[in-house]
Amino acid sequence: MVSAFMCGQLLLSYFWGYLSDIYGRRPVLLFGLSGSSVAILAFGFAPSFWVAVGLRFACGSINGIVGVTKSYLSEITDETNQGKGLSLLGMNRALGLIVGPAIGGFLCLPAQKYPDYFPAGSFFDR
Numbered sequence: 001m002v003s004a005f006m007c008g009q010l011l012l013s014y015f016w017g018y019l020s021d022i023y024g025r026r027p028v029l030l031f032g033l034s035g036s037s038v039a040i041l042a043f044g045f046a047p048s049f050w051v052a053v054g055l056r057f058a059c060g061s062i063n064g065i066v067g068v069t070k071s072y073l074s075e076i077t078d079e080t081n082q083g084k085g086l087s088l089l090g091m092n093r094a095l096g097l098i099v100g101p102a103i104g105g106f107l108c109l110p111a112q113k114y115p116d117y118f119p120a121g122s123f124f125d126r
Contacts, residue, residue: 001052001053001056002056004053004054004056004057004060005056005057005059005060005063006060007057007060008056008057008058008059008060008061008062008063008064009060009061009063009064009066010060011061011064012060012061012062012064013064013066013067014064015064016028016032016064016065016067016068017067017068017071020065020068020071025068025071025072025075026072028065028068029065029068029069029072032062032063032064032065032068033065035062036059036062036063039055039058039059039062040059042055042058043055043056043059069089070086070089073085073086073089074086110124111124111125
C-alpha cells in the first residue's frame with residue numbers, strides 16, 4: 001500500500017513540475033491540494049483492497065507537488081528566512097505523519113466505538 005503511494009509520486013513528480021512551469025505554481029498547488037483531499041477521502045471509503053491500492057497510487061500521483069511546494073517556498077522567501085520556511089515545511093510534514101494516523105485510529109470503526117452516534121446498520125457500520 002505504501003509502495004503504491006511512492007510509485008505514484010515517483011512517476012508524476014516531474015509532470016507536476018513541468019505543469020507548474022507552464023501554468024504557474026499556485027494553480028498547480030491548489031489543484032494538487034484539492035485532488036489530494038478528494039483522493040484521500042475516496043481511499044477512506046474504498047470497498048476492496050485493490051481499489052484501495054489504486055486510490056493510494058492516485059494519492060501519490062497527486063502528491064507529486066512536493067517539489068513544486070519547495071520551489072514556491074524558495075521563490076517567496078529570501079536569504080534571511082529561507083531556512084526557516086523550508087524547515088517549517090519539513091516540520092509540518094512530520095506533524096501530519098504523526099497526527100493523521102492518530103486521528104484515523106481514533107475514528108476507525110465508529111459504529112463499534114461510538115454506538116450512540118453511529119447506530120448499527122448505518123453507513124458507518126459497513
